Amino acid sequence: MSSLCSQTTPAVLVLEDGRVFRGNAFGAIGQTVGEAVFCTAMTGYQETLTDPSFHGQVVVMTAPHVGNTGINDEDGESQRIWVSGFVVRDPALRPSNWRSVRTLQDDLREQGVVGISDIDTRALTRHLRERGAMRVGIFSGPAVGEVPELCKIVRSAPPMSGAALAQEVSTEQAYVVPAQGQKRFTVAALDLGIKANTPRMLSERGIEVHVLPCDTSFQQISELAPDGVFFSNGPGDPASADAEVDLLRQVLAARIPFFGICFGNQLLGRALGFGTFKLKYGHRGINQPVLERATGRVEITAQNHGFAVEVPGVQEGDFSPRQTPFGRVEVSHICLNDQVVEGLRCLDVPAFSVQYHPEAAAGPHDSAYLFDRFVELMAESGSSPGRSEG
Structure with a gap:
């Protein structure tokens, strides 16, 4: 999770059952693994990202547009982003809110949070709803490799069951x-x-x-x-x-x-x-x-x-x-x-x-x-x- 990303950098999301979604990097370039979960909130992504309860999880936002109101310095629920990864369909091109001081992309990059955008989050949510929460990896830039190898990385991650966090x-x-x-x-x-x-x-x-x-x-x-x-x-x-x-x-x-x-x-x-x-x-x-x-x-x-x-x-x-x-x-x-x-x-x-x-x-x-x-x-x-x- 080192270098920063461009929204046109290819990225891939790999679930532990082998399902693959391809999109663009959103946030830091690199790789991350965690438990894939979906959040049905239409707003409040800043509070979601900074909620310590999401530690160890890759959050899929079901709302199609994320980042519209940017990031401010008042609404964080802790001092940092806790999610292991972030998945959105359509990131905002620019924030539009009088309280915004920077973009969502800025915070993800600065804190080294690997994400992915421009994927079918509706299909991903339906998959998780039918199959259940499971381990997932997001890979972008040099971290993108052959899917079988990426699956091995995902399946080697510790499950949430039994985790003391x-x-x-x-x-x-x-x-x-x-x-x-x-x-x-x-x-x-x-x-x-x-x-x-x-x-x-x-x-x-x-x-x-x-x-x-x-x-x-x-x-x-x-x-x-x-x-x-x-x-x-x-x-x-x-x-x-x-x-x-x-x-x-x-x-x-x-x-x-x-x-x-x-x-x-x-x-x-x-x-x-x-x-x-x-x-x-x-x-x-x-x-x-x-x-x-x-x-x-x-x-x-x-x-x-x-x-x-x-x-x-x-x-x-x-x-x-x-x-x-x-x-x-x-x-x-x-x-x-x-x-x-x-x-x-x-x-x-x-x-x-x-x-x-x-x-x-x-x-x-x-x-x-x-x-x-x-x-x-x-x-x-x-x-x-x-x-x-x-």
Whole structure:
């Protein structure tokens, strides 16, 4: 991933099952491998690229035109691009937005992200939808070779199943996002791949957010005397996150209010004794319909996950509370597309989680109420003297 590319430089995309797409290089010239996934968002490509949850993945944008609004310095969800590769059909010839300071192509080149354009992304998406997410390679410039050799490179890449990636995207040093206005609560937020808008939305509600590395111990969390604990989104296979699951069980046992999203939802499921499984092609985009069972309200949500919590019987319509080592638990939300579990609510300990991204960067704001629900949970649970006063 060294030299820069011209849009007329030939490139080839090779899937592990042998399917080949030929187009032009978009971004840096070279080669990259990862898991091929598709994102159905019509906008928000800057937030998608900088979402740590996409670490290790080659993202196929289903929207035909990408790059129209350029890149700005405000909308990134982290300090860098995390995707392993980027696939678009028609890149914008030039950006047209008053906030744009550079082109998408500029950022991809500068950060060494290999991409491909001018391919039939509709055909590629249909292929992934039918065959499932799989390993893929993008090759351009000198990296382009004979397809059988390129297939060998792709098939030698590690699969996403079993991948432990949170450590690779988590912050190395703890930091604090101060509460806006009067401080009401202190929250310890475990960074498994957190997006910048999440602590921002917590701070808007009077919460002082301590963002912590993913290898933080329960003792270190206890020393903060938090009113609540938050587990973020992040990449990788939840079945590999044994240390984080053990930490969460200690949080539940201590009855500290807990809220988890995305990867955090999967870890709550594991902590409660449920399994997780890999979805055929995952949920990625900002238009995923989710039903909140208690109210019958349908939310349009932002999602990015390839794994889900497995609660036996839900696919058959059994939503009765399940007994777990931490008391009764119910499935609070389900995906209307495929009945996948989208949320868990504990009935006997103060904890809940959702599989999607309520910070909605990018995406609709239907789910912002979940941050208010976390505030209510902390208020109802009370706190020891000094916790909220910091």
